[in-house]
Amino acid sequence: MKSVFFGAVSATALIASAVHAEPQAEVLHWWTSGGEAKSVAVLQEEFAAKGGTWTDMPVAGGGGDAAMTALRARVLSGNAPTAVQLKGPAIQEWYEEGVLADISAVAEAQGWADVLPASIAGHMKCEGNWCAAPVNVHRVDWIWANADVLEANGIDMPTTWDEFNAAAEKLQAAGVIPLAHGGQAWQDATVFEAVALGILGPDGFRKAFVDLDMDTLKSDEMKAVFDQMRTMRGYVDENFSGRDWNLATAMVMNGEAAFQIMGDWAKGEFMAAGKVPGEDFLCASVPGDGFLYNVDSFAMFDVDGDDKKAGQDLLAELIVGQNFQKVFNLNKGSIPARTDVSLEEFDSCAHLSAKDMSESSDNGSLLPSYAHGMALRGAQSGAITDVVTAHFNSDMSSDEAVNMLADAVANSM
Ligand code: BGC
DSSP: OHHHHHHHTGGGTTSGGGTTSOOEEEEEEOOOSHHHHHHHHHHHHHHHHTTOEEEEEEOOOGGGHHHHHHHHHHHHTTOOOSEEEOOTHHHHHHHHTTOBOOOHHHHHHTTHHHHSOHHHHHHTEETTEEOOEEOEEEEOOEEEEEHHHHHHTTOOOOSSHHHHHHHHHHHHHTTOEEEOOOBSHHHHHHHHHHHHHHHHHHHHHHHHHTSOOHHHHTSHHHHHHHHHHHHHHTTSOTTOBTOOHHHHHHHHHTTSEEEEEOOTHHHHHHHHTTOOBTTTEEEEEOSSSOEEEEOOEEEEBOOOOHHHHHHHHHHHHHHTSHHHHHHHHHHHSSEESSTTSOOTTSOHHHHHHHHHHHHHHHHTOEEEOTTTTSSSOHHHHHHHHHHHHHHHTSOOOHHHHHHHHHHHHHHHO
16 A cells, blocks of 8 residues: 555655655535536545545535535634635635645645646735645636527527516516526625626726725615616526525526526536537626636645645645646536646637636736635625625615625625
8 A cells, every 4th residue: 555655646755754644634625516526526536546545524505605614613623624625815814823734845846836827826825835726717707598498589698787687578478487596695696796797897896896995885886786686686486595506507407497697617517417518508708898716726724644744735736736627627617727738628618718717817807706705805705795695685775785785894894
């Protein structure tokens, strides 16, 4: 067993204290849907092939809220998992608690700085050291549609919100649920930020959800965002409350609903069910400019034991590995974080994502997703989402909503 291990992890053998141990990792993640499970299995298999023993700690719940609650409990009880799906400013928040391991030795040995875009690398660093390993780039601002349902109703993919609303009215009259949605706070936030990007535009989005500019939060444009949310509340079915996101995707798959606004993990779901993009389902970015990115990554927690440290080094090395980044992302619906992975085997939605990401990076409209924890610290994004959900689930006016939004953000700072 030892000799297999030695050969397999030669690149991490520079970590002298860990080389004699067999890699172990307890991995906390929230990838439990069909497409997600298929994706994380790629990492489990690569880890096992290199002699690692993986202890799975899946915590179901889209968007990861439940996983983050479980993480807090584990860390507070002094028993942190070895590796954790963690992203955005939460990485730095945990680093400030003094509980993250430094993975710079692996990152430097593997030349991460040369293969990751600076915008992604920035999220993976804590005071100059590498403290997380990125797996992908998910785009959040997508509309997914059932191709047959649109065709049968003479509808094209909408390119403006007015077109979206007109299509929805037509579908509703024809007895089709226009918008598949799950009433969970993070899903409300996902739809809200996609609408906000479209209506506020990239600069307005940045002012509102990156800079937390009060004038923008209370602006007439923000009222228009809440107006559109109110309109869309009329397009979801009456059983939407609490529904998981992948069940909403299934409604689009089986033609019960026409559209879903969701990140491209939804594509992972379509693909896992054998659906073909461009034939069975369609993808388009939401009306408006810009690109909302959501980078999944893993952070390693400070744990005792050479076997666990060896597990962390091996995981970090595999995660940013070229082959893993290709196969994982083919399943996950996202595109690789590495810039040197060929997209030849990827589908048309992934190509669109890569093209739009590079263009938006050049023209300053590449923006972090607030709803998926890339833009703000937890207290601030939580304050915004509370208002978005309260508005969506009541008859609150847009005027009230923007005032409440500004107050909630001010109080969270
Ligand atoms: C994560 C995705 C995940 C989705 C649904 C997002 O926040 O970045 O990896 O598939 O939530 O759980």
